[in-house]
Amino acid sequence: MTEPRGPVDASRVPRFAGPATFARLPRLDEVSRADVAVVGIPFDSGVSYRPGARFGPAAVREASRLLRPYHPGLDVSPFARLQVADAGDIACNPFDIKEAIATIEAAAQDLSAPGTRLVTIGGDHTIALPLLRVVHRLHGPVALLHFDAHLDTWDTYFGAEYTHGTPFRRAIEEGLLDTEAISHVGTRGPLYGKQDLDDDARMGFGIVTSADVMRRGPDEVAAMLRERIGDRPLYISIDIDVLDPAHAPGTGTPEAGGLTSRELLEILRGLAGCNLVGADVVEVAPAYDHAEITSIAASHVAYDLISLLALKEKP
Numbered sequence: 001m002t003e004p005r006g007p008v009d010a011s012r013v014p015r016f017a018g019p020a021t022f023a024r025l026p027r028l029d030e031v032s033r034a035d036v037a038v039v040g041i042p043f044d045s046g047v048s049y050r051p052g053a054r055f056g057p058a059a060v061r062e063a064s065r066l067l068r069p070y071h072p073g074l075d076v077s078p079f080a081r082l083q084v085a086d087a088g089d090i091a092c093n094p095f096d097i098k099e100a101i102a103t104i105e106a107a108a109q110d111l112s113a114p115g116t117r118l119v120t121i122g123g124d125h126t127i128a129l130p131l132l133r134v135v136h137r138l139h140g141p142v143a144l145l146h147f148d149a150h151l152d153t154w155d156t157y158f159g160a161e162y163t164h165g166t167p168f169r170r171a172i173e174e175g176l177l178d179t180e181a182i183s184h185v186g187t188r189g190p191l192y193g194k195q196d197l198d199d200d201a202r203m204g205f206g207i208v209t210s211a212d213v214m215r216r217g218p219d220e221v222a223a224m225l226r227e228r229i230g231d232r233p234l235y236i237s238i239d240i241d242v243l244d245p246a247h248a249p250g251t252g253t254p255e256a257g258g259l260t261s262r263e264l265l266e267i268l269r270g271l272a273g274c275n276l277v278g279a280d281v282v283e284v285a286p287a288y289d290h291a292e293i294t295s296i297a298a299s300h301v302a303y304d305l306i307s308l309l310a311l312k313e314k315p
């Protein structure tokens with residue numbers, strides 16, 4: 001096995017020069033194979049409020065230029081341990097949500113084989129559904145950690161079944177999730193009614209609210225989650241609006257009272273050792289961002305997810 005090809009050396013080529021692949025890693029077509037492919041999905045036709053997450057992948061890549069190769073919190077050099085490469089964007093139809101979902105599913109399936117795990121950058125939360133279909137095909141029903149201000153288990157909007165507020169209800173209906181180990185983290189904000197919570201609980205979800213994170217702290221929360229997940233194959237879906245608008249203003253449906261970026265990163269670090277099989281970071285909408293606050297947070301979150309993958313045995 002040849003050594004993984006890592007990021008461009010920042011001591012030779014300034015970080016602000018050259019193309020913005022994620023973390024200045026090689027493109028997938030520049031390496032023979034990848035253990036982890038970072039893929040963008042510039043799709044936001046499923047949003048219920050502010051549009052703009054279609055520009056998320058480009059903004060997160062741009063904000064990822066400053067990431068360095070060693071993760072001291074997890075004591076790992078993810079890009080040396082694994083071949084990580086940027087697979088570019090999945091081009092999908094912005095005028096037809098069902099067609100876009102089918103395109104995403106097919107493209108993610110192609111990228112996933114063989115032995116390549118995906119860290120996906122959205123895009124709105126609609127994209128989690130086709131991504132879960134792909135991990136389900138490879139691993140069977142998966143445990144899910146869903147970091148989000150919102151439940152995203154609603155049924156329909158304007159009669160539409162496939163939106164950014166509904167992916168996890170569809171995933172449950174399709175049998176993609178291991179309902180013994182599915183949790184929302186960071187939930188907060190007004191709902192349509194109490195029924196939303198009853199429906200969600202009936203689907204099997206546990207909820208760690210944003211206030212729970214504040215009261216119990218990230219270490220205890222991570223320990224609780226680890227306990228529930230065990231060694232099941234785990235998918236992590238992170239809606240950047242799980243962060244407080246102070247930490248992530250650049251998003252489509254912001255809610256007050258969210259996590260700090262420090263809390264989110266610490267919870268992720270507390271998940272080291274989990275059997276992570278794939279992950280996404282969604283809902284970065286750069287038009288509402290300031291000083292790249294949101295896209296920098298998202299780039300660090302993606303880096304931590306890759307680091308968690310690097311801590312697992314190679315496939």
Ligand SMILES: N=C(N)NCCCC(=O)O
Nearest residue numbers: 048125150164165253283
């Ligand atoms: N997935 C995100 N970000 N938001 C869902 C909000 C759904 C609503 O408008 O009620």
Ligand SMILES: [Zn+2]
Nearest residue numbers: 149150239241
């Ligand atoms: Zn959300």
Ligand SMILES: [Zn+2]
Nearest residue numbers: 125148152239
């Ligand atoms: Zn969401």
